[in-house]
Amino acid sequence: MKRWLKEDLWRHAIALVISFFVLFPIYLVFLSALSPTGSLQVTSFIPKSISFRNFHMLFTSPTIPYLVWMKNSIVIAGSVAIVSVVIGAASAFAFSRLRFKGKKQGLQLLLLVQMFPAILSLSAVYVIMERVYSFAPHIGLGTEPGLLLVYMGGAMGVNIWLLKGFVDSIPIELDEAAKVDGASAVQTYWLIFVPLATPILAVVSLLSFIGTFNEFILARLFLVDMHSRTIAVGLQAFISGQYATNWGPFAAGSIIASIPLVAIFLSLQRYIISGLTAGSVKG
Amino acid sequence: MEKLFNRKITVALKYIVVAFVSAILLMLIMSSFAKREYAICGFLTIGLIAIAVTYLTNFSIPMKFFLPGMFFLFAFVVAPIVYTVAMSAFHYETGNYISKPDAISRILATGVRPDPNQTTFDIIIGEDSSKNLEILASDPTNKVYFLSTATTKTDLDPATVAVDENGDATIAPGFHALTPDQQNALDQQIANTRFQYSSSFFITIEGSNVASLKSQTLKYNSANDTFVNVQTGAVYKDNGVGNYANVASKTDFLQPGWRAPIWFANYAKLFTDPQIRKPLIQVFIWTMVFATLTVLTQFALGLLVAMIMNRKLFGRRIYRSIFILPYAMPSIMSILIWGGMFDTEFGAINHLFGTHVHWFQEALWARAAVIIVNLWLGFPYFYLISSGALQAIPAELSEAAAIDGASNRQIFRKITLPLLLQVVSPLLVASFAFNFNNFNIIYLLTGGGPTNTLGGAVAGSTDILISYTYKIAFGAGTQNLGLASAISVVIFFIIASISLYGIRRSKVLDSFK
Numbered sequence: 022m023k024r025w026l027k028e029d030l031w032r033h034a035i036a037l038v039i040s041f042f043v044l045f046p047i048y049l050v051f052l053s054a055l056s057p058t059g060s061l062q063v064t065s066f067i068p069k070s071i072s073f074r075n076f077h078m079l080f081t082s083p084t085i086p087y088l089v090w091m092k093n094s095i096v097i098a099g100s101v102a103i104v105s106v107v108i109g110a111a112s113a114f115a116f117s118r119l120r121f122k123g124k125k126q127g128l129q130l131l132l133l134v135q136m137f138p139a140i141l142s143l144s145a146v147y148v149i150m151e152r153v154y155s156f157a158p159h160i161g162l163g164t165e166p167g168l169l170l171v172y173m174g175g176a177m178g179v180n181i182w183l184l185k186g187f188v189d190s191i192p193i194e195l196d197e198a199a200k201v202d203g204a205s206a207v208q209t210y211w212l213i214f215v216p217l218a219t220p221i222l223a224v225v226s227l228l229s230f231i232g233t234f235n236e237f238i239l240a241r242l243f244l245v246d247m248h249s250r251t252i253a254v255g256l257q258a259f260i261s262g263q264y265a266t267n268w269g270p271f272a273a274g275s276i277i278a279s280i281p282l283v284a285i286f287l288s289l290q291r292y293i294i295s296g297l298t299a300g301s302v303k304g
Numbered sequence: 305m306e307k308l309f310n311r312k313i314t315v316a317l318k319y320i321v322v323a324f325v326s327a328i329l330l331m332l333i334m335s336s337f338a339k340r341e342y343a344i345c346g347f348l349t350i351g352l353i354a355i356a357v358t359y360l361t362n363f364s365i366p367m368k369f370f371l372p373g374m375f376f377l378f379a380f381v382v383a384p385i386v387y388t389v390a391m392s393a394f395h396y397e398t399g400n401y402i403s404k405p406d407a408i409s410r411i412l413a414t415g416v417r418p419d420p421n422q423t424t425f426d427i428i429i430g431e432d433s434s435k436n437l438e439i440l441a442s443d444p445t446n447k448v449y450f451l452s453t454a455t456t457k458t459d460l461d462p463a464t465v466a467v468d469e470n471g472d473a474t475i476a477p478g479f480h481a482l483t484p485d486q487q488n489a490l491d492q493q494i495a496n497t498r499f500q501y502s503s504s505f506f507i508t509i510e511g512s513n514v515a516s517l518k519s520q521t522l523k524y525n526s527a528n529d530t531f532v533n534v535q536t537g538a539v540y541k542d543n544g545v546g547n548y549a550n551v552a553s554k555t556d557f558l559q560p561g562w563r564a565p566i567w568f569a570n571y572a573k574l575f576t577d578p579q580i581r582k583p584l585i586q587v588f589i590w591t592m593v594f595a596t597l598t599v600l601t602q603f604a605l606g607l608l609v610a611m612i613m614n615r616k617l618f619g620r621r622i623y624r625s626i627f628i629l630p631y632a633m634p635s636i637m638s639i640l641i642w643g644g645m646f647d648t649e650f651g652a653i654n655h656l657f658g659t660h661v662h663w664f665q666e667a668l669w670a671r672a673a674v675i676i677v678n679l680w681l682g683f684p685y686f687y688l689i690s691s692g693a694l695q696a697i698p699a700e701l702s703e704a705a706a707i708d709g710a711s712n713r714q715i716f717r718k719i720t721l722p723l724l725l726q727v728v729s730p731l732l733v734a735s736f737a738f739n740f741n742n743f744n745i746i747y748l749l750t751g752g753g754p755t756n757t758l759g760g761a762v763a764g765s766t767d768i769l770i771s772y773t774y775k776i777a778f779g780a781g782t783q784n785l786g787l788a789s790a791i792s793v794v795i796f797f798i799i800a801s802i803s804l805y806g807i808r809r810s811k812v813l814d815s816f817k
Contacts, residue, residue: 032612039609040626042680046641047629049652066656108372115369127370134381136799138741138770141792142384144777144785145391149344149383156339157332174380177373206365235634237744253636257748260640268644275637286632287625290688 054272075273087274089248090255093165094234094278097251100169102230105176106184106222112177113184114210118196128185135178140238146171147242168243172236176229183228187221188214224292231282252278322359326352347383351375392789393567395546398782400561407562408524411531411548413496415522415558419505423517426472427509429494430481437490437497440479441507441515444471451476452507457500487512522558531558545569563786570790580787583763583772591768594674595739599732601679606686607724613687614694631684639748642677667765670750674766678745682735686728693727694720733806737799746771769795 048066057072079087115121116128147162150171154161161167195217199209215222240251250258252274259271286293329352336345358367402410425441432438438453444467449460465473487494499507501517509515522531522540531540531548538556540548546564550556573580609627613620630638645652646663654660663669701723702715710718746752752767752775762779763772769791777788 029617032617035608035612036617036623039605040623043626043629045652045656046638046645046680047633049645050641066652105376108376111369112373115366119366119369121364121366131377132803133800134377134385136737136803137381137385137388137796138773138792138799139381140741140743140770140774141777141788141795142381142388145384145387146380148387149380152341152344153336156335156341156344170376171380174376177377178381181373207368210369231634235636235744237636237748253634256637257640260644271640275634275641279633279637282634283629283632287628290628 050272050275053268054276056269058269075269076277078270079274079277085255085270086248087252087255090250090252091278093244093249094252097165097169097172098230098233101172101176101233102226105173105180105229106226108173109177109180109225110184110215110218110222111210112181113188114214116181116185117188118193118209118214119206131178131181135182139175143238143242146239150243163243163245163249165244165249168240171239171243172233176233179232180225180229183225184218184221187218187225191217220292224289227285227289227293231286234282318359322355326355329355347379388789389793391785392570392793393565394563394786395561395566395569396563396786396789397784399559400546400563402560402562404562404564407560410560411522411558412520412524415520415531415533416508416518417521417535419517419519421517424510425507425515425517426470427513427515428472428474428479428481429487429509429512430479432480433478437493438479439499439507439509439515440473440476440481441499442467442472447471449473449476451479452499452501454497454499484512566786570786571794573787574790574794584791587763587767587769587772590671590766591740594671594766594768595736595742597675598678598682598739598742599736601675602682602735603686603690603728603732605679605683606688607690609683609687610690610694613691627687628684630680631688635681636744636748638681639677639745642673642680643749646673664750665754667754670754670766674745674749677749678739678742681745682739685735686731689728689731690724693724696727697723730806733802737803737806740768740799740802741770741795742768743770743774747774 052066052068054075055068055071055073057070057074079085116124150162150167152161153167154163158164159166160170191214195213196209199213204212234251235253236251237253237257241254241257244250244254256271256274256278259267259274329348333345333348333352336342336348354367354371357363358371423443425443427442428440430438430440432451432453436453436455438451440449440451442449447462449462449465451458451460460473460476466475468474482490494509497509498518499509499515501507505517505519507515508518521535522533524531529542532538533540539551540556540558541551543549543557544564545566547561548558574584575581613623613627617623648654648660648662648665651663653663661669663673697720701719705715705719746766746768750764750766752764752771755762755764755767762775762781767775773788773791773795776791777783777785
């Protein structure tokens with residue numbers, strides 16, 4: 022009994038130290054979001070007064086279209102998550118289950134293109150979308166649909182790869198049974214695979230959503246207009262240049278933007294963890 | 305089930321979707337063709353044909369699954385990569401962005417000088433009877449009046465011209481003045497037109513009612529592709545790397561240059577030009593150190609946490625939720641917050657420890673900060689992975705070892721760790737590859753700094769290859785897209801070989817066979 026207590030004690034001690042490491046920045050965010058001066062300049066770790074001015078500002082200030090940014094981010098990340106997974110699932114299914122010439126080469130190509138540093142093809146993407154803009158101003162550079170298209174292409178590789186890992190783990194006997202019953206590949210896909218894989222597709226969508234939500238460089242390059250910005254670009258502007266360093270609203274905005282993500286993540290962690298490993302390790 | 309999935313409805317739905325997508329593509333094909341974007345037009349046309357063949361016939365079943373994904377992958381991933389690789393073979397930097405014909409016309413446009421007397425004319429901008437741009441020019445001092453278009457010049461008789469109080473001509477036969485709105489619409493054309501004056505002089509418009517006399521100093525000879533400066537007699541020849549250079553002096557270039565194919569010169573520069581090679585080696589070493597340290601610290605802390613949490617512990621669920629937080633929060637925001645915390649004067653870190661460390665001004669501290677922040681961001685991932693892997697290790701193994709008299713440490717080193725590494729090592733390699741290109745943390749936290757800008761260096765102490773390359777391509781000074789592309793191709797080969805090693809070990813490729 023005593024030995025257990027002793028052992029638990031040091032485990033608690035380490036856990037508490039790491040908890041402090043993890044929570045310290047998060048505590049500071051709350052501190053500065055709730056401070057009336059709205060700075061990250063710490064004079065005391067205990068708040069002297071609490072004010073909701075920063076939160077209030079986000080929703081009322083005419084110069085900060087916070088809700089519009091939030092909407093943009095959710096719309097963009099949401100559409101990318103759904104569409105890229107729907108499209109990616111079909112390819113993943115084919116890679117996993119169909120037999121065809123060039124399958125190996127296809128998978129290798131998919132892996133290879135993912136290894137190219139995406140940031141560096143930025144200028145090429147920029148030039149391409151600039152040209153698209155010249156004949157189709159609705160989907161070219163500087164538009165949300167244009168950014169969406171580019172994201173979709175970027176998400177495709179990762180998603181196909183992740184989803185293939187999942188498909189591999191679904192027993193092939195089910196497909197074979199369907200085949201014996203006379204189902205075509207397309208029917209097998211819609212009738213057997215999609216219903217079975219729905220939870221998995223949801224998880225990959227979620228990972229894709231988080232990834233897109235966090236994307237910053239392309240979004241900043243593409244969306245110049247104040248009202249078409251995503252939340253990441255909008256908030257970053259608070260603490261760089263334009264507004265000087267406005268930590269208060271930034272912190273408040275970060276908290277609100279984080280809550281949905283953290284809530285989803287914590288409630289679905291079991292599924293997400295399996296998602297993290299499936300792409301790399303074959304089960 | 306089969307009734308639910310009514311065949312007729314699904315077939316109809318398929319045709320509707322195919323028709324809808326084809327219609328959009330067709331529209332884009334036509335408008336891109338009209339704007340002469342032939343490459344894009346061709347790509348879309350191939351896409352349209354592929355859709356028709358794939359979904360309206362049974363030519364290839366796998367293609368039915370692949371086509372949409374392939375379309376996006378090729379348009380926004382493969383095409384930009386091919387473009388980048390192509391760019392690496394060009395002299396493509398600030399001053400050499402445009403094509404050769406564009407560069408020639410630019411040089412011709414700027415290679416002019418005002419006439420020695422600095423002659424100017426008062427003008428009215430208008431059109432002649434056949435709607436050609438025309439100016440009515442007046443020189444009231446010398447009583448010279450004429451009409452001029454890009455091709456013709458008609459002198460007017462000073463005796464018959466109607467003039468205003470300044471002595472400027474107001475009307476002329478066949479001449480219609482343009483309203484300010486009309487002038488605005490033709491702005492570009494008006495600014496670029498050279499109006500006739502004499503064989504060696506022409507008129508360009510300086511304002512809405514002023515024009516000046518100019519002559520061409522740089523003359524282009526298309527027969528032997530050279531420029532001649534008529535003033536100095538200097539001859540400029542194509543130097544083969546995208547500029548017209550003075551035959552007499554190697555450093556005298558005409559601006560702008562053009563993007564000329566120089567094949568492997570950008571790659572050669574990486575190894576031969578000491579001004580590029582030295583920072584590149586420094587950045588490469590730090591990139592390796594950064595990626596290695598990041599993976600090791602993240603894995604070590606993640607494993608430690610996983611082992612602590614692996615047995616029952618009071619409050620385990622709460623701890624677990626806390627430890628996942630950094631992974632769940634939007635990483636951009638976490639990085640920016642950490643950036644504020646490391647501030648020297650007011651940052652929370654210095655305040656907490658009562659220190660006065662210049663975190664982002666001193667190379668070593670800046671590097672430490674980057675590693676610490678990345679540890680915070682990344683250890684939850686390895687915690688999650690490790691705890692899953694730990695649970696998968698059969699308890700009998702360590703129990704058997706314990707019965708044989710092995711100590712806890714021996715059990716960990718001889719049994720747990722090797723088994724764990726078997727599962728985790730491909731993920732370690734993947735994480736290494738990811739951090740090798742972890743642009744966001746460097747860009748948002750330190751911006752690559754501290755940088756010795758006084759020494760003219762582009763590379764900062766915390767710059768990794770990707771952020772350094774980004775600076776070369778899109779930075780504040782000279783932007784060299786050709787060189788940056790060459791570095792990206794090199795990075796690609798490094799990452800590809802690391803990842804291939806990881807894949808071999810994880811046996812993912814087995815499923816290809």
